[in-house]
Amino acid sequence: MTPIYKVWMMNYRPAWYELGKPAQDELMGKIFACLAQAGGKSLLIATSLWADEKWAAWGIEVYPNIEGVIQHAQTIWDHQWFRYVKSWSTLGISFEPGSEVVIPKAPIYKLAFFNMTEAWYSLSDAEKAGWNKKHEELFKQFSVQGILGCASGWCNEVWSAWSLEAYPSMEAVQGLRLATYEAGWYQYAQATSLLGVKYPLE
16 A cells, blocks of 8 residues: 655644643653654754744654554544644645655655646647756765655645755755756745754764
């Protein structure tokens, strides 16, 4: 069965800070236990307040099936998790089903959401293949690793796809962004992204 990936972004509500550290730790333990009971696994948790003040953290989870996703959502609801956090999430199915997802050790990760524009759909198959090749070349140039790409339009109407990437440095983040801009990529894609560093820090 095709695994279901879930990306989430969150920030704490005032009620979280009122709990105190022991109660916070106890609640987090329950949330992770709920994830395991649903057959899910956390692939990555990243802190992002240093790059974006809207979201304190984001992460990627994987589930064996949609039933596991639903079970986990219900159990964290039962623990009143959303009393303590403000969050947004969406699901995805990998563009490369069957491929093992390995999170490499990296100083910076980027979570990106995107939609293709009308200009993209107007391209021929050969032109699209050319752009895909150009992307691969730029990733190699800046030593960027594409970790996971997922189709998500089936479960939300905001973004049709999202991806996870690993970067060797902030210079690589900036360099790839400038190179894709100069290549004209943003006429073909509407996108937003969020940087993060792995939590806990190693």
